[in-house]
Amino acid sequence: MTDAFLENAFFRNIYCNLASSASPRCAGGGPFGDGMFPAGMEWLAFLITAFVIIFLVVNAALLAVNIYIWGERRLVARLQARLGPNRWGPYGLLTPIADLIKILTKEDIVPAAADRLVFNLAPVLIVVPVLLVFAVIPFASSTWVADLNVGVLYIIAVLSVGSYSAVMAGWGSQNRYAMLGAFRAVALLVSYELPMVLALIGVLMITGSMSLVDVVHDQNVPFALVQPLGFLIFLIGSVAEIQRPPFDLAEAESELIGGYHTDYSGIKWGLFQAGEFMATIASAAIITTLFLSGWRGWGFLPSHIWFLIKLVAVLFAMTWLRGTLPRLRIDQVTAFAWKGLLPLAALNLVVSGVLSFIWPAPGVAELWVMAIVNLAVAAVSIFTLGLLLGPRPGERTTPAGSAVFMPAKREGTA
Amino acid sequence: MTLRTEPVTINIGPHHPSTHGVFRLRVTFDGEVIVDAEPVFGYLHRGTEKLAEERTYVQFVTLTDRMDYVASMTNNQGWVLAVEKLAGITPSPRGVWLRMISAELQRIASHLVAIGFFLQDLGAFATPLMYTMRERERILDLFEILCGARITYSYMRPGGVFQDAPQEFWPRLDTFLKEMPHYVDEYERLISGNEIVLVRTKGIGKVPADTLINASASGPILRAAGVDWDLRKKDPYEFYDRVKFDLPLAKESDNFARYIVRIQEMRESLKIVTHCKEQIEPGPVRPKEVPFLVRPPRGDAYAHIEAPKGELGYYVVSDGSIAPYRCHVRAPSFINLTLLRDMLVGWKVADMIVTFGSIDINMGEVDR
Numbered sequence: 146m147t148d149a150f151l152e153n154a155f156f157r158n159i160y161c162n163l164a165s166s167a168s169p170r171c172a173g174g175g176p177f178g179d180g181m182f183p184a185g186m187e188w189l190a191f192l193i194t195a196f197v198i199i200f201l202v203v204n205a206a207l208l209a210v211n212i213y214i215w216g217e218r219r220l221v222a223r224l225q226a227r228l229g230p231n232r233w234g235p236y237g238l239l240t241p242i243a244d245l246i247k248i249l250t251k252e253d254i255v256p257a258a259a260d261r262l263v264f265n266l267a268p269v270l271i272v273v274p275v276l277l278v279f280a281v282i283p284f285a286s287s288t289w290v291a292d293l294n295v296g297v298l299y300i301i302a303v304l305s306v307g308s309y310s311a312v313m314a315g316w317g318s319q320n321r322y323a324m325l326g327a328f329r330a331v332a333l334l335v336s337y338e339l340p341m342v343l344a345l346i347g348v349l350m351i352t353g354s355m356s357l358v359d360v361v362h363d364q365n366v367p368f369a370l371v372q373p374l375g376f377l378i379f380l381i382g383s384v385a386e387i388q389r390p391p392f393d394l395a396e397a398e399s400e401l402i403g404g405y406h407t408d409y410s411g412i413k414w415g416l417f418q419a420g421e422f423m424a425t426i427a428s429a430a431i432i433t434t435l436f437l438s439g440w441r442g443w444g445f446l447p448s449h450i451w452f453l454i455k456l457v458a459v460l461f462a463m464t465w466l467r468g469t470l471p472r473l474r475i476d477q478v479t480a481f482a483w484k485g486l487l488p489l490a491a492l493n494l495v496v497s498g499v500l501s502f503i504w505p506a507p508g509v510a511e512l513w514v515m516a517i518v519n520l521a522v523a524a525v526s527i528f529t530l531g532l533l534l535g536p537r538p539g540e541r542t543t544p545a546g547s548a549v550f551m552p553a554k555r556e557g558t559a
Numbered sequence: 560m561t562l563r564t565e566p567v568t569i570n571i572g573p574h575h576p577s578t579h580g581v582f583r584l585r586v587t588f589d590g591e592v593i594v595d596a597e598p599v600f601g602y603l604h605r606g607t608e609k610l611a612e613e614r615t616y617v618q619f620v621t622l623t624d625r626m627d628y629v630a631s632m633t634n635n636q637g638w639v640l641a642v643e644k645l646a647g648i649t650p651s652p653r654g655v656w657l658r659m660i661s662a663e664l665q666r667i668a669s670h671l672v673a674i675g676f677f678l679q680d681l682g683a684f685a686t687p688l689m690y691t692m693r694e695r696e697r698i699l700d701l702f703e704i705l706c707g708a709r710i711t712y713s714y715m716r717p718g719g720v721f722q723d724a725p726q727e728f729w730p731r732l733d734t735f736l737k738e739m740p741h742y743v744d745e746y747e748r749l750i751s752g753n754e755i756v757l758v759r760t761k762g763i764g765k766v767p768a769d770t771l772i773n774a775s776a777s778g779p780i781l782r783a784a785g786v787d788w789d790l791r792k793k794d795p796y797e798f799y800d801r802v803k804f805d806l807p808l809a810k811e812s813d814n815f816a817r818y819i820v821r822i823q824e825m826r827e828s829l830k831i832v833t834h835c836k837e838q839i840e841p842g843p844v845r846p847k848e849v850p851f852l853v854r855p856p857r858g859d860a861y862a863h864i865e866a867p868k869g870e871l872g873y874y875v876v877s878d879g880s881i882a883p884y885r886c887h888v889r890a891p892s893f894i895n896l897t898l899l900r901d902m903l904v905g906w907k908v909a910d911m912i913v914t915f916g917s918i919d920i921n922m923g924e925v926d927r
Contacts, residue, residue, distance in 0.1 A: 221686075222682070223688035224686060225685060225686045225688060225690070226689055226693055227689060243686060279776040297830075301702055321567055321569050322569070325588075325908065390682065390684055391682070391755055393682065394682075394909065396578075397682055397683075397909065398576055399576055399577040399679060399680045399681075399682055400577070400682075400908055400909055400911075400912050401908075401911050402575065402576060468684060468686055469683075469686060469749075470755055471681040471682045471753065471754070471755050471756055472681060472682025472683075472684070472755075472759075472909070473755055473759070474759060474907055474909045474910065475591055475761075475907065475909065476591075476907065477758060488867070496853070553572060
């Protein structure tokens with residue numbers, strides 16, 4: 146049984162105040178008294194502590210979703226020359242709460258033709274796996290729920306459950322729009338998982354451990370610099386995995402109305418939305434941990450503030466993408482994954498393998514050498530790929546009106 | 560091994576986020592590929608042509624507003640031109656200039672809506688739409704100064720317009736003319752060079768020029784196929800022979816060509832407005848001798864104009880009374896929409912919506 150969370154002073158305090166002082170984990174007494182439970186009841190103390198932790202993490206995730214929904218709406222509004230929500234609470238901060246109340250009071254409709262079990266299970270299945278991801282993320286220098294030695298593998302496995310949810314929602318709704326959306330979602334998830342996982346292997350080769358705590362501990366140089374190609378692939382793959390623009394074709398509003406959640410209403414629809422936003426936060430947290438050196442920073446700020454700053458930066462970038470880019474088509478999306486990202490990920494794997502062979506346990510100086518080599522490889526390979534996949538010479542005219550063979554003179558722009 | 564698959568028929572609309580109103584499209588998909596598409600119209604039919612028979616010639620101006628409700632000014636213009644032709648009215652020059660100014664501003668506003676919703680259909684999460692709406696708002700402000708209304712103007716009358724532009728209109732128009740080219744540049748920076756936009760629109764929804772001509776299509780979608788056809792040049796009505804402007808053409812006839820032609824047409828319209836503003840002279844906006852109750856002699860007349868969406872024509876038959884005996888509207892949206900099947904078959908679901916958006920239709924005009 147894992148008890149890594151007891152390394153956190155806060156959780157240890159709870160545990161040791163409950164368990165008897167005879168417990169080996171609370172040896173040394175110190176600030177802790179004798180404990181509330183008699184000897185032999187340590188299991189109960191452990192259970193209560195675990196429950197408190199899970200309660201805190203789940204609610205923190207839900208609160209983060211609320212704040213993120215507000216932040217994204219405000220930011221997108223600014224990108225679109227609007228004001229955004231500003232009515233409820235200061236700066237509109239309570240808008241997600243008002244939305245939640247509205248969603249909860251809506252009628253919950255199940256279509257007559259729907260497969261009720263599958264239909265009702267799908268929204269649950271989209272939220273639970275994402276919540277599970279937060280279990281292994283180290284939020285600060287000593288704050289995490291579980292330090293799994295297969296942490297990275299666990300994240301990949303848990304996140305891929307999301308595609309089941311899409312299929313179940315699409316199939317259970319008995320709606321053709323939903324079905325098309327579900328097919329698209331699965332095609333997308335299957336295509337992008339592969340390059341994502343391959344990109345992660347480069348990181349794992351350097352750290353030699355799958356535990357996220359170890360990965361952060363070994364990041365003397367942020368892996369975004371050491372593994373630039375892997376970082377790019379993982380970032381693009383993450384945006385595709387959580388189906389945000391420009392990869393939001395599974396729920397493409399202008400084509401499929403709502404994609405696989407077309408037929409959902411009320412709190413089930415809300416769960417889909419919450420799951421989507423939570424997945425965005427989870428992906429940003431994974432990127433922060435694996436590539437942006439997690440909670441590490443300079444001493445003048447506490448470690449969880451550093452984690453938060455990096456998390457918000459990644460979320461900002463994702464929201465920016467959403468506010469700017471149109472949607473790609475399904476064949477273009479999958480072609481980009483198989484023809485573009487997968488070869489790049491394979492190349493990254495080979496280069497990282499060679500570098501790890503030369504320096505099995507790299508120090509800071511070696512990490513910087515790796516960073517320079519990898520940056521050069523990334524620049525050359527992305528350029529080459531652009532030449533290979535991009536338009537043929539003459540096929541693409543330059544933008545802004547050269548398609549017009551009688552170009553209108555621009556005037557009045559003085 | 561081959562899996563047995565079968566095509567699926569889906570009703571896109573009449574209630575769908577991107578059918579631009581109540582339009583229904585029965586599409587048959589093979590996976591994501593369109594094998595057949597059948598447009599179904601008529602959900603917004605209000606019998607406008609029949610209603611014309613119950614109204615006087617001036618009263619019907621208000622109903623033309625309701626046809627293409629994002630380009631009401633040009634609808635007014637087509638109708639009053641037809642009535643003038645029928646009744647032999649010579650409009651006063653100042654009224655004609657004001658009609659041209661408002662029609663060209665309306666063309667810009669309509670193209671702004673077209674481009675915004677085209678990008679919205681492309682999945683651009685409303686950002687370009689909000690940008691174009693921001694400038695359309697300024698044009699609506701100008702129209703509000705001009706006639707007091709923002710959507711349904713009813714500004715034009717047989718013989719001219721119903722009132723002169725107030726003093727504050729002209730400086731506001733000058734500011735707009737000065738600033739609008741920058742905004743068009745801004746759209747081009749945001750959209751025209753965007754790699755995703757290019758990859759989604761170039762070479763998609765192609766229609767050969769002869770198909771377009773055979774279907775009697777008109778407007779930007781015809782000019783995007785390289786056909787040099789614009790009624791402002793080919794059959795100059797009003798004073799279009801007195802202003803200088805170029806005709807933006809593209810030869811690809813794909814979705815991107817239609818978009819870029821609209822962008823360039825906005826620049827040309829700004830030129831036309833500038834020329835009109837230079838040549839406008841003081842005088843009455845409507846001849847005194849034109850009666851309120853126009854009573855044309857027996858006969859018929861057809862007048863057509865280049866509306867933002869294509870050739871808008873009004874055929875009016877008079878029996879000598881105060882109301883038309885019969886009125887027919889040649890609606891550009893309706894005729895352009897009949898080409899939808901030729902554009903769609905063989906493309907994917909996502910292309911369907913984008914192509915549909917690139918035609919730029921208005922259901923109020925299609926169903927009338």
